[in-house]
Amino acid sequence: MKARQKRLVFVGLAVLGVAAASTLALTALKGNISYFFSPSQVVANEAPQDHVFRIGGLVTEGTVRREGDGLTVHFDVTDNAETVKVAYTGILPDLFSEGKGVVAKGRLGPDGVFLAEEVLAKHDEEYMPPEVASTLKTTHAEGVAETAIQASEATN
Amino acid sequence: MTLNWFKFASPASFYPIAGRLIPVFWILTLLLLAIGLYWGFFETASKLGGSNPQKEYYRIIFIHVPSAWMSMWLYIVLVGWAAIGLVFNTRLSFMMANAVAPTGAIFTFLALWTGAFWGRPSWGTYWDWDPRLTSELVLFFLYIGYIALHSAIDDTRRADRASALLAIVGLIMVPVIFWSINCPDPNQCAALHQRSNLTRIDGNILFSMLTMTLAFWMYGFAATFMRLRSIILTREAENTWVQELLNARRQA
Secondary structure (H helix, E strand, O other), rough: HHHHHHHHHHHHHHHHHHHHHHHHHHHHHHOOOOOOOOEEEEEEEEEEEEOOEEEEEOOOOOOEEEEOOEEEEEEEEOOOOOOOEEEEOOOOOOOOOOOOOOEEEEEOOOOEEEEEEEEEOOOOEEOOHHHEEEEEHHHHHHHHHHHHHHHHHOOO | OOOOHHHOOHHHHHHHHHHHHHHHHHHHHHHHHHHHHHHHHHHHOOOOOOOOOHHHHHHHHHHHHHHHHHHHHHHHHHHHHHHHHHHHOOHHHHHHHHHHHHHHHHHHHHHHHHHHHHHHHHOOOOOOOOOOHHHHHHHEEEHHHHHHHHOOOOOOOHHHHHHHHHHHHHHHHHHHHHHHOOOOHHHOOOOOOOOOHHEEHHHHHHHHHHHHHHHHHHHHHHHHHHHHHHHHHHOOOOHHHHHHHHHHHHHH
């Protein structure tokens, strides 16, 4: 074997080793990268009781309520299975709104209310001008309606 | 083994080629930057709607996404040259890896920096230890580590091999960065950073973003080749061809 081929094998093995290590690491991390806990996990007592953690989910429609001081906000965070009540005093991010994603960092109070120190808004990967976004929604709604009609016709 | 392309692997023959290519890449950079920025500022919506109602600040995407892509791509390029250098012992490959590193580091920094300024108005924070943000920061440290290790070892050939090995080991970060938000099950990579999906981006926004990416890529070539030429001159200073080049310059 020539020296160059030896080095090729050596580098190849190094790359393979790195690939194997990364696969193992990613497999081991699967499900353990808890950047945030879902409301279901919080309700199931899987979240830490004694220190700060993050919860993530959607702000339930119609639950955002401000106290008289104008700064304290109450809202529910849901993953469409369970719901956790959140209280926060401070300025909310621009994109915070009902029905949208949110990540809150704080502690769970004794009464089960999550006392947030920081509230961050999550947004999705859709980058559409308002008019296009609304058309998309309408077409989507129409599509759903059509499928429903077709389905009911099929059953009849 | 004398393949034809080994001819270009000699620093002496690539030095003038790089010199001729630099202006071409600069022209392409400026042209694409002009188109990308014009389209990004004047042909795209002033605010977004639907499920992501961001205001003017969403335009940071035209710098942020291209620099983030280039930060990962240039790392792959760096590792590619480092690996070729290790296997074939070609001097130019190591010089190429060396020349790419600072540009890659700059793009990584730019991605983190613009991300911070975008995160503040949209998410509500400059920084958070989110998987995507953290892995990109590690990539930045890898670039810095590569440059630092190389400059810490006086013997250039030893420095080349040691830092090449570090670069190869660091390649682990590229799939981690990609998977940190793009894993098949969204629940397994819950993050603050949104996932990426080019099909859900408006055509005009996508066009500016891709044009800017090409512009940054061309800039990467131009900057790398300029740096490469000075690296070649520094390392080959004792060789006759450099001396001849200097003499020709002096006479001119």
